[in-house]
Each structure stands twice: as C-alpha cells, then as structure tokens.
Amino acid sequence: MDQIKEIFVRKDLCMGCHSCELACAVAHSASKNIYEAMGEHPMPKSRVYVETVSASVPVPILCRHCEDAPCMHACIAGAIHRTADQAVVTDADKCIGCWTCVMVCPYGVIGRHLEARKAYRCDRCQDRDQPACVSACPTKALVYQTVTDFSKDLRRKAAEELSRGEGR
Amino acid sequence: MAANQTYVIIGASAAGLSAACAIVKTEPEAKVTVLSEETDSPYFRPMIPFIISGEKSPADVAMTGQGPYQAKGIDLRLNTRVVSLDTHSNQVKTKSGDTVLFDRLLIASGSSPYIPRDIEGTGIKGVYALRTLAQARDAAQRSSSARHAILLGGGLLNLKAAFALLEKKVAVTLVVYSPEILSQLMEPDDAVMIRQALEHAGLKIMTGRSAKTIVQGPNGVKAVILDNGVDIPCDMVFIGKGVRPCVDFLKSSDMEIDQGVVVDPYTRTSRENIFAAGDVAVTFDPVTGNRVVTGLWTNAAEMGLCAGKNMAGDPTAYAGTFGVMNATQVAGLPFVSMGQVHPGSGDYEVHRNVSGNAYRKLVFSKEGKHLVGLVMVGDITHAGLYRYIMREQRDIRRVKEKIIGQTLTSAHLMYG
Numbered sequence: 001m002d003q004i005k006e007i008f009v010r011k012d013l014c015m016g017c018h019s020c021e022l023a024c025a026v027a028h029s030a031s032k033n034i035y036e037a038m039g040e041h042p043m044p045k046s047r048v049y050v051e052t053v054s055a056s057v058p059v060p061i062l063c064r065h066c067e068d069a070p071c072m073h074a075c076i077a078g079a080i081h082r083t084a085d086q087a088v089v090t091d092a093d094k095c096i097g098c099w100t101c102v103m104v105c106p107y108g109v110i111g112r113h114l115e116a117r118k119a120y121r122c123d124r125c126q127d128r129d130q131p132a133c134v135s136a137c138p139t140k141a142l143v144y145q146t147v148t149d150f151s152k153d154l155r156r157k158a159a160e161e162l163s164r165g166e167g168r
Numbered sequence: 169m170a171a172n173q174t175y176v177i178i179g180a181s182a183a184g185l186s187a188a189c190a191i192v193k194t195e196p197e198a199k200v201t202v203l204s205e206e207t208d209s210p211y212f213r214p215m216i217p218f219i220i221s222g223e224k225s226p227a228d229v230a231m232t233g234q235g236p237y238q239a240k241g242i243d244l245r246l247n248t249r250v251v252s253l254d255t256h257s258n259q260v261k262t263k264s265g266d267t268v269l270f271d272r273l274l275i276a277s278g279s280s281p282y283i284p285r286d287i288e289g290t291g292i293k294g295v296y297a298l299r300t301l302a303q304a305r306d307a308a309q310r311s312s313s314a315r316h317a318i319l320l321g322g323g324l325l326n327l328k329a330a331f332a333l334l335e336k337k338v339a340v341t342l343v344v345y346s347p348e349i350l351s352q353l354m355e356p357d358d359a360v361m362i363r364q365a366l367e368h369a370g371l372k373i374m375t376g377r378s379a380k381t382i383v384q385g386p387n388g389v390k391a392v393i394l395d396n397g398v399d400i401p402c403d404m405v406f407i408g409k410g411v412r413p414c415v416d417f418l419k420s421s422d423m424e425i426d427q428g429v430v431v432d433p434y435t436r437t438s439r440e441n442i443f444a445a446g447d448v449a450v451t452f453d454p455v456t457g458n459r460v461v462t463g464l465w466t467n468a469a470e471m472g473l474c475a476g477k478n479m480a481g482d483p484t485a486y487a488g489t490f491g492v493m494n495a496t497q498v499a500g501l502p503f504v505s506m507g508q509v510h511p512g513s514g515d516y517e518v519h520r521n522v523s524g525n526a527y528r529k530l531v532f533s534k535e536g537k538h539l540v541g542l543v544m545v546g547d548i549t550h551a552g553l554y555r556y557i558m559r560e561q562r563d564i565r566r567v568k569e570k571i572i573g574q575t576l577t578s579a580h581l582m583y584g
C-alpha cells in the first residue's frame with residue numbers, strides 16, 4: 001500500500017514569518033485569493049498556528065490527524081471522520097458547534113468560527129497536491145512527506161551534521 | 169489472538185458501536201452481533217433535542233456510516249431486549265425467549281433517566297424524561313401545539329431541551345431544586361453569566377423549588393404543583409434529574425454491581441470473557457482514582473473503543489474519565505466544565521478571572537503542582553490542552569503562570 005503523506009514540522013527551520021498562516025487562511029477562503037479573502041465574511045481563518053516557545057522560539061502547530069483521534073470519537077454529532085487518505089476532517093454541515101472536540105484535543109488546534117458556530121481544523125488541503133502552508137513556507141520548516149521519507153531525511157541530515165562536526 | 173470468536177454486544181450506542189467497530193478493525197473476520205432493545209437504528213443520542221426543535225431529521229442523526237462508525241458486516245438486531253445473562257453457559261436470553269451464545273460479551277446497555285419517586289404523576293401523557301429518539305419524536309409532535317413546558321432540573325439535558333422548545337415557540341419554565349442551575353457542573357458563582365444569558369434568551373428560571381405533583385387533564389398533563397403549593401399550568405413536563413445505569417437484567421447474574429458494572433482498567437468484569445463500557449460501567453477518575461459512574465458520550469465512545477480492542481485481543485488500558493467533563497454552547501455562550509469543579513472551601517488553590525464576556529475558574533491542587541479542575545465560560549480556547557494536563561497529571565509548576573495568564577499553547581508542552 002502506498003504510504004500516506006503527512007505535514008511534518010522541522011521546528012529548527014521555522015523563522016516565525018507566519019507565511020503558512022496566511023496561505024492557509026487564503027486556501028480556506030471562498031475566493032482563494034489573498035486580496036478578496038481579506039474582505040470575506042466570516043473572515044477566513046488559518047488552521048496552522050505559529051506559536052512561540054520560551055525565548056521566543058517560533059513553532060508551527062497544526063492538527064496531527066491522530067490515530068484513534070480523540071476529537072472524532074468524542075464528537076456527539078458524527079461530524080468528524082477519517083478520509084480515505086487518513087486525514088481527520090470536520091464536516092461543517094454536520095457540526096453543531098458544541099465544542100466537544102475542542103475540549104478533548106490535546107494540541108489545541110481545533111478552531112472555532114464563532115459566528116457560524118462551526119469547528120474547523122487542518123484538512124491537509126484535500127483539493128491541492130500539496131497543502132498551502134507547505135507550499136508557502138520559505139525555509140521548508142513545513143514538509144509534506146511520508147513518515148518513511150521524513151525520517152530518512154532526518155537521519156541523513158543528522159549524519160551530515162555529524163560529519164561536519166556540528167552534531168548536537 | 170482470538171480467532172473466529174463470537175462477539176455479542178448489548179446496546180447499540182456510543183459504547184456498543186465503538187467497540188463493534190474496534191473489533192472488526194482488529195479482527196476483520198469476527199462475528200459481531202449487537203443487540204438493541206430500541207426499534208430505531210443507532211443514532212447520536214445527544215442530538216435528539218434537534219428532533220424536537222425540527223432542526224434535524226432522524227436520518228440526520230443516524231450513526232451508521234458517520235464519524236468513526238464505519239465498520240461493515242455487523243449483525244445488528246433491533247427490538248431485542250436482553251432479559252438475563254448466564255455467565256456459566258455464556259449466553260444471554262432475550263425478551264422474546266431467544267438464546268444468544270457468546271465467546272465474548274460486552275455490556276453496553278447505557279443508562280436511563282432517574283425518575284424521583286416523590287413526584288406524583290410522572291406517568292401522565294406529556295411527561296418526558298428525554299432519552300430516546302422515539303420520545304423525542306413524540307415530544308416534537310406534542311410541542312407543536314404546546315404553549316408552556318415545565319422542566320424539572322437545571323442540568324445540561326434540560327437546558328438543551330429548553331432551547332429546542334423555545335425554537336418551537338413553547339414558553340419554558342425551569343424548576344431547579346438547587347440554589348443555582350448547572351449545579352453538577354459548577355458552583356453557583358460560576359453560573360452567573362450563563363444564567364443571565366438564559367434569562368435573556370427567554371427562559372424562566374425558579375431555583376430552590378421542586379415539583380410535588382403533576383396534574384392530569386383531558387389531554388395529558390395540564391399543570392404542575394410545586395412544593396410551595398403554587399400551581400402552574402403547562403402542557404409538557406420534562407424530568408432532567410440525572411441517569412442511572414441499566415443493570416436490571418444483570419440482577420440474577422454474578423456480575424459485580426456498584427451502581428454500574430464494575431470493571432478493571434482493561435474494561436473487563438470479574439469474568440474473563442465479559443466486558444463493560446459506557447454509562448453502564450463503573451470507571452475511575454484519572455486524578456483521584458475514585459470510582460465514577462458517569463453519563464458522558466465522550467467516556468462511552470472512548471471506553472467502548474478500548475473494550476473492543478481488549479475483546480479482540482489487543483490489550484488497551486482505559487485512561488479513565490472525569491465524572492464532570494462537558495462542553496457545550498447555550499444562549500450564545502460556550503462553556504466547558506471538567507474535573508474538580510466544586511472546590512468549595514476545600515484544600516485547593518483556586519483562581520477566578522472575569523474579563524469582558526469570559527469567566528474562568530482554575531482549580532489547582534493544594535501544593536499548586538497539578539491542575540485538577542476547570543470552568544471556562546464565554547471563551548473556551550485551548551480547553552483540550554488543560555484536559556490533557558489534568559488527565560496526565562502533568563507537573564504544571566513550570567507553565568503555571570501561562571495557564572493563569574491564558575497564554576499556554578501546546579508548543580510549551582511539546583518543546584518548552
């Protein structure tokens with residue numbers, strides 16, 4: 001079986017430019033155009049969040065599409081399901097805005113459209129080849145890969161650093 | 169591994185179907201039979217108020233094929249009530265006299281509404297203790313021509329019913345015995361904003377009062393007489409006084425019952441091949457370790473999932489649940505309540521914070537090392553983070569200021 005691609009974060013590379021947030025909001029707008037998106041109601045929202053850790057280290061946080069996703073099991077409306085390519089998605093039509101998913105998400109990455117009373121989160125951009133946040137990231141802090149490729153890359157990078165005497 | 173086992177599940181709701189799906193996923197060839205006394209196909213029980221209001225149809229709230237309930241090939245038998253369990257011959261008997269044999273059994277019979285004995289007339293037509301789709305359909309019909317409903321109890325169930333009735337232009341009076349609404353979920357001071365919003369939305373709320381008698385007229389209920397003798401006319405009554413586990417059919421078996429069915433952390437009863445999950449099961453609070461019997465969809469679904477895995481030979485410990493763990497939005501106000509929400513004057517460090525349209529109460533353990541309870545009203549941002557911290561009993565001293573200042577994100581927990 002083909003491995004599913006996921007969005008991975010290489011947090012050392014994030015510069016905190018917030019390009020991912022902007023690209024995400026635009027990708028989830030009605031117009032898909034940055035200038036028009038800014039005038040839309042409700043305001044298009046990003047599903048990726050660049051947070052800062054101690055000493056102002058930026059790090060993007062987004063839905064991990066958990067195995068046995070707590071949000072999916074907790075949903076009292078059956079509005080959250082897993083797609084064939086393993087993304088956990090919220091169906092806005094079924095969502096009743098009870099926020100049970102928000103209460104059980106340990107990553108705090110489920111957002112709330114207060115006006116529309118709908119929960120929203122990363123859907124890995126179902127209609128794009130590559131998620132918008134990944135395409136927008138100038139430093140490749142966000143990558144879209146299979147687990148195998150991602151860990152291979154990590155190992156290769158570690159080996160290179162070691163051979164250059166930069167091992168941490 | 170358990171190959172070609174016959175699995176039988178009593179109850180086709182959150183716990184039962186979560187388990188059934190987990191069994192099929194772990195063991196695709198398994199024979200899984202689910203017995204339900206209801207005549208309706210499985211549905212999302214918490215959604216039934218929308219049937220009363222007319223905002224959803226029964227098809228909209230069906231479970232099969234929705235959310236995580238995707239498994240195929242489950243043998244679902246509706247209108248099949250189990251009347252007894254024989255743990256020696258591994259069989260259950262149904263009301264119609266059939267015998268169903270099992271290798272492994274899950275008791276997921278849920279709970280049913282508690283009806284106080286000291287209220288007279290609870291059997292009259294038009295009196296509801298809302299639990300099933302069938303009742304919701306009936307209430308939907310009656311509410312179409314009703315003018316006034318009296319709701320006994322100030323819990324979440326009645327608040328949801330109240331808004332469904334308001335949607336149908338039925339006036340609603342909430343009669344609450346406690347000094348304040350939502351007394352199971354918060355302390356009176358925590359509920360101030362919610363009460364104001366409810367009254368603003370048109371609910372009439374009487375606290376410190378209870379019903380004595382429900383009075384019958386030619387078309388079912390016609391009035392409620394309160395404990396102070398006041399007689400209020402109405403055409404519908406809803407009883408929302410909590411639930412009790414459905415264990416009556418286990419009385420003659422040797423299952424250990426302590427309100428609900430007692431299980432170990434692997435959801436197993438005292439019998440090796442019999443499991444229990446959901447409202448009917450006794451689970452435990454992850455912080456105090458105390459036994460809890462609860463009425464939560466979240467608990468039922470997660471515990472059912474665990475039970476299914478355990479039954480199919482994939483040992484999975486259940487992490488337990490807070491007896492209180494609710495999120496909802498009423499009258500435009502979202503709120504979350506979880507864990508130790510009644511610190512009273514006990515040995516806790518409590519922080520209360522009001523700002524703009526939001527109220528927050530944080531309950532820390534005495535030595536300030538753990539977060540043990542939380543009420544958020546108006547703004548519930550990152551509620552799940554706090555639940556995680558509470559459930560895992562993380563030492564929060566390093567991030568305590570961030571919790572109090574509402575600046576904590578998962579980045580702090582993962583990388584901080």
Ligand SMILES: Cc1cc2nc3c(=O)[nH]c(=O)nc-3n(C[C@H](O)[C@H](O)[C@H](O)COP(=O)(O)OP(=O)(O)OC[C@H]3O[C@@H](n4cnc5c(N)ncnc54)[C@H](O)[C@@H]3O)c2cc1C
Pocket residue numbers: 076098178179180181182183184203204205206213214215216217248249250251276277278279280298299300325328414417445446447448462463464465466467468494495496
């Ligand atoms: C209106 C409403 C709103 C709610 N809102 C929320 C909410 O927002 N959040 C939340 O966490 N919880 C909520 N709940 C509670 C939630 O619905 C329950 O906790 C949950 O349904 C429990 O699931 P369960 O599978 O354990 O049992 P149940 O849902 O009770 O299902 C058990 C099933 O077993 C059947 N059964 C019982 N005995 C037998 C027998 N002997 N033979 C055959 N079948 C039997 C029953 O008929 C029933 O169909 C709400 C409940 C209601 C009624």
